[in-house]
Amino acid sequence: MEITAQHNQGVTVLYPKGRITIGKGDVALREAVLGALDAGGTKILINLKGVSTIDSSGIGETVSAFTTVKKRGGDLKLCELSSKVMDVLQVTQLITVLDVFDSEQEALDSF
Amino acid sequence: MTAPRPQFRVAIGSRFENIELVQIAIEASLDLLTLDEATSHRIGLAVREAVANAIRHGNDGDPDKRVEVECVLETDQVVVKVEDQGRGFDPRDLPDPLQPDNLLKTSGRGIFFMSQFMDEIDYSFRPEGGTIVTMRKTITPSSSAAGLKEEE
Secondary structure (H helix, E strand, C coil): CEEEEEEECCEEEEEEEEEECCCCHHHHHHHHHHHHHHCCCCEEEEECCCEEEECHHHHHHHHHHHHHHHHCCCEEEEECCCHHHHHHHHHCCHHHCCEEECCHHHHHHHC | CCCCCCEEEEEEECCHHHHHHHHHHHHHHHCCEEECHHHHHHHHHHHHHHHHHHHHHHCCCCCCCEEEEEEEECCCEEEEEEECCCCCCCHHHCCCCCCCCCCCCCCCCHHHHHHHHCCEEEEEECCCCCEEEEEEEECCCCCEEEEECCCC
């Protein structure tokens, strides 16, 4: 799992690539979000276009990231989910509580 | 005489990185079927969760304890067995992750994934210790266009 970051319109955009799964991808996501917060970013967007799958640990880390950012007064949103990742968010009903957008621009404009 | 169905059996030490080995084996097996991508992904995720549970909760992460995975491709279903060497647990004790109070919990979705993504799950427990989880997924015409692919 590789995660790159860019800053756009005052938002830290994270681009994970690979699987957000137990052992590696989940830890990498946690570190990337905490790193963005520590750098002063409170508006965080995770662009999931490069993520092929996410398991229950990856979902747990996503929820943890969401609540951590909220507690610090920020916002965490998701965009460009593949159909597989969207399937998992729908089954877990997290689609009803997380902010999910089809495109990165749409997500950026929503902050 | 009925032809033997494709299958694999793999044993791994209880390390999370070994889940990738199981993933490779299950993907290669499912590739023998003409499953649609969504069904294949769901089966793969259920197996990952079962193996992760066996490592974490069954074997308490002891790398000397093994997890064995067996996958059989039947004509109309995929059957996956995951066995650990641990103490066992009662899956009925687990909270419902879809309850509003649990929706934003950071754990407790592994068994839920398995039950959502497979059609049937059975648990059995060996008297000497060890849980056997058997998961079945029916392959319907919509999930499998032509059953097993013909060998080229």
